[in-house]
Amino acid sequence: MSTSTPASPGGKAAWAGAREALRERGLRWTPQRRLILDVLAETSGHITGAELVERCRARDAATIGSTVYRTLDVLEELGYVRHSHGADGREEYHVLPLAEHAHIGCLGCGAAWDLTWEDARELVERLEARNGFRVALGHVMIGGYCPGCEPAER
Amino acid sequence: MSTSTPASPGGKAAWAGAREALRERGLRWTPQRRLILDVLAETSGHITGAELVERCRARDAATIGSTVYRTLDVLEELGYVRHSHGADGREEYHVLPLAEHAHIGCLGCGAAWDLTWEDARELVERLEARNGFRVALGHVMIGGYCPGCEPAER
DNA sequence: GTCGTTCTTGCGAGGCTATGCAATAACAAC
DNA sequence: GTTGTTATTGCATAGCCTCGCAAGAACGAC
Structure with a gap:
């Protein structure tokens, strides 16, 4: 069933410990959670709450639906996913968050990509130094326009 | 770090031309739009769609409600407001956008404040130079934690 | 003032997400 | 296997925002 796509060092294996992780916290392993984990295990990158529900x-x-969203909350607490908001304000979950990163999204075509701590360092340090504000990179969203897109006429 | 922007030098006067601005585009001046403009004229800084509906x-x-949201869209096209998304993904409108700015929001207490072009310059220039990406500062949202707030236990 | 055009509104429906609550199922202990 | 505890689910409901559509209102022309 699984194809030969080792992809990340974790891969499906990274989810194997989920049941234990839940148990250790006194949380339960239910058929619903199993299904959700299965779907997430086959997902890489981003997925919105609605998409996950659909799959x-x-x-x-x-x-x-509410079970899915609640499970997502639990998984976030366990560190299996991380959520943020896309340029359109929709929930967006990052599966297997290897490195926390900010999101850049084109307001024109919707293309999205990532920004690392390194890229944002100057700004992050400035905010920390000036306001004592600790940036949560996963909750940083940068909207703008990519080379091919123009801002809406105004 | 103030929670809202102080009253602008423009004040109500800035809204006086709204009717003409609509007319010039073949759009109409209706009692509903008048009410919405009146409320906005008394607002400074940010307001969410839901708040505006309520007021x-x-x-x-x-x-x-839908009339309010649609009017907001029209006003945005005319440049009277500008919208973005808060840390919680909710719509947020900026009244009389004098200077485009990014938003910083505390994920703990919800406090919010602004970030100027100057603050973000290094990052903005880097993105422009590296990817040809033009940042729309009004669509930049930075989440994190202010000095008094701790990231949720994990 | 009347008329025609077309922009707007009101309204209903729907999508996404969050939350309260009672019933149920997991799990540990026996 | 049975029982007790309590985390979870299913369901209903609600809030925010969007969209389609027909009825209605604003505006310009006469």
Whole structure:
């Protein structure tokens, strides 16, 4: 069933410990959570809450939206996903967050990519020094226009 | 770090031309738009869509939400407001945008303040130089924690 | 003032996300 | 296997925002 796509060093294996991670915290392993984890294990990069709900429903039509969102909250606490908001304000979850990063999104075409701590360092340090504000890079969103896109006429 | 922007030098006068601005574009001056403009004229800094709806309803209980949101879209096209998304993903409108600025929001207490072009210059220039990406400062959101707040336990 | 054009509104419906609550299922202990 | 505890689920509901559509209002022309 699994294709030969080792991709990240973690891969599906990284999810194997999820059940234990839940147990250790006195949380439970349920069929619903299993399904959600399965779907996430096959996802790399970003996924919105709505997308996840949809994919889960494709496998089990009885999937309940609120359960998915609540599970996502739990997984975030366990560090399996991290959420932020896209340029359109929608929830966006990062699967297997290897390195926390900010998001850059084109307001024209919707293209998105990442920004690392290194890229943002000057600004992050400035805010920390000036205001004592600790930036959470995963919650940084930078909107703008990529080379091919023009700002909307005004 | 103030939570809102002080009253602008423009004040109500800046809104006086709104009716003409609409006319010039073949758009119409309606009682609903007048109400919304009135409320906005008394607002400085930020306001969320929901807040605006609420304030309009306080003056005219018959206010319809979708009308407010649509008017906001029109006003944005005319340059009277500018929208972005708060740390929680909610819509947020900037009234009388004098200087475009980015938003910094505390994920703990919700406090928010502004970041100017000057503050972000290094990063903006880097993105422009490296990727040809033109940052829209009004669509930049920086989440993190202010001195009094701690990241959620994990 | 009347008329016609077309922009707006009101309204209903729907999508995404969050939350409260009672019923249920997981798990540990026996 | 049974039981008790309590985390979870399912469901209903609600809030915010968007969209389609038909009825209505604003504006310009006469």
